[in-house]
Amino acid sequence: MDLTMSSIEDHIQNWQPGLSIDCVIMGYANHELHVLLLKWKNSDRWSLPGGFIEKEEDLDDAALRILSERTGVTLPTLHQFHTFGGRQRRDPDDVLEVLSSLELKNPVVENWLMQRFVSVGYLSLINMNTSHPKADFLSDRCEWILLRDVPELIFDHNEMIEKALEFLRIRLRYLPVGRSLLPQKFTMKDLQRLYETILNKSLDRANFQKSFLKLNVLVRHEKQMLGGAHKAPFLYSFDKVRYDEYMKRGLGFTLS
Amino acid sequence: MDLTMSSIEDHIQNWQPGLSIDCVIMGYANHELHVLLLKWKNSDRWSLPGGFIEKEEDLDDAALRILSERTGVTLPTLHQFHTFGGRQRRDPDDVLEVLSSLELKNPVVENWLMQRFVSVGYLSLINMNTSHPKADFLSDRCEWILLRDVPELIFDHNEMIEKALEFLRIRLRYLPVGRSLLPQKFTMKDLQRLYETILNKSLDRANFQKSFLKLNVLVRHEKQMLGGAHKAPFLYSFDKVRYDEYMKRGLGFTLS
Numbered sequence: 001m002d003l004t005m006s007s008i009e010d011h012i013q014n015w016q017p018g019l020s021i022d023c024v025i026m027g028y029a030n031h032e033l034h035v036l037l038l039k040w041k042n043s044d045r046w047s048l049p050g051g052f053i054e055k056e057e058d059l060d061d062a063a064l065r066i067l068s069e070r071t072g073v074t075l076p077t078l079h080q081f082h083t084f085g086g087r088q089r090r091d092p093d094d095v096l097e098v099l100s101s102l103e104l105k106n107p108v109v110e111n112w113l114m115q116r117f118v119s120v121g122y123l124s125l126i127n128m129n130t131s132h133p134k135a136d137f138l139s140d141r142c143e144w145i146l147l148r149d150v151p152e153l154i155f156d157h158n159e160m161i162e163k164a165l166e167f168l169r170i171r172l173r174y175l176p177v178g179r180s181l182l183p184q185k186f187t188m189k190d191l192q193r194l195y196e197t198i199l200n201k202s203l204d205r206a207n208f209q210k211s212f213l214k215l216n217v218l219v220r221h222e223k224q225m226l227g228g229a230h231k232a233p234f235l236y237s238f239d240k241v242r243y244d245e246y247m248k249r250g251l252g253f254t255l256s
Numbered sequence: 257m258d259l260t261m262s263s264i265e266d267h268i269q270n271w272q273p274g275l276s277i278d279c280v281i282m283g284y285a286n287h288e289l290h291v292l293l294l295k296w297k298n299s300d301r302w303s304l305p306g307g308f309i310e311k312e313e314d315l316d317d318a319a320l321r322i323l324s325e326r327t328g329v330t331l332p333t334l335h336q337f338h339t340f341g342g343r344q345r346r347d348p349d350d351v352l353e354v355l356s357s358l359e360l361k362n363p364v365v366e367n368w369l370m371q372r373f374v375s376v377g378y379l380s381l382i383n384m385n386t387s388h389p390k391a392d393f394l395s396d397r398c399e400w401i402l403l404r405d406v407p408e409l410i411f412d413h414n415e416m417i418e419k420a421l422e423f424l425r426i427r428l429r430y431l432p433v434g435r436s437l438l439p440q441k442f443t444m445k446d447l448q449r450l451y452e453t454i455l456n457k458s459l460d461r462a463n464f465q466k467s468f469l470k471l472n473v474l475v476r477h478e479k480q481m482l483g484g485a486h487k488a489p490f491l492y493s494f495d496k497v498r499y500d501e502y503m504k505r506g507l508g509f510t511l512s
Contacts, residue, residue: 018274
């Protein structure tokens, strides 16, 4: 169920007070990371997708529900990366701007939005091609924005994206990343560009290839000998069993 | 300021509703990990130290305050490792047991404690020798308990300790660990036992030494040639500059 402006007052009593969820939903296309953003109605301000938690709803389920409502994508799990609890994290001017953009003036809704919120950040990496972005009742646009073009967002939402990236960069050090972002078959160059994009730096081609092949997590596919195909680069896919093993035991500093 | 039973009602209006903090405070001594636990008044139930967040207080500051109130230890920062938000995470029988152990019957306090709580978990690793455990107003004991002797705790607190350990084990893969747990000088065996204790498994001595020396993060001290000291093992300490570098850039899968 998606909220409407007229139903929000009824919902307020069913929500956990002072607690919200914000979702950093990342997608990868054309060798670029994108993040899903909403533009508010009657305003040129952008924000992360987010929402509130029903009193009878698990926190993780609320995050999955918000992802599904905004993108149509259903995932088994998301990465809870940080809880944001600075007491000044929501600029009061931003809250007043939301309130002035609401068509319905309502003191219950105003009180709800003016309270202090602690917000739990969730990261998801999804395939952009299978997503169907959909605005919520507070917004009139919901779009994939290039990570490097993200504008100034409301509240601490830019900081949330930074923190989500930091989480993802640390994750690269001890777990394989890529299965949910790359097509099933990809070149070594595709893989390197994904890592370079996430790390925001160039990597040495030979070292990257050596490090990755050493993990033994890639399956190399035979070239199909059609036309000039022998000049084409090799295609790889992830070895599902090895990938899952690494997801369990990690890639990192192994002490052995 | 530490709470008292009679002041709790006054505080309730100043706290964020439905939100708590629980602290997994770990100490290391005699090659064993310990965790700081509280035993409730008039009950044989144990729990993690925790508390509530003032409406005018940053979440991280609240966690540092709780650590300081329970241990006398002041740290610059703690590790926020997970936020626990299952709607059934607090067994109602456990809540009733707290309530029945309270000396003051008070409907405001009862309502407060009966609401749904989402709890933010913080991990700290501290030197047990410099800590002064102190019970809170709900408990009559506050003690370091051997990790392997932790009893069944209230709510989801055993799960919190498991999750904190998982966080710490992952952290070992990409960051050095030990400076806050080991004495300034230590043997290679001390270091290995710390890692073995955290990972809860044996490590090969030669591989451990090789992996660690390769990091170049240890300073080896000359043996003092007194009596039989030449038979004593080498003492090491952490190279502060290299340690801090690794804290910034990580130890993990480096792709180079």
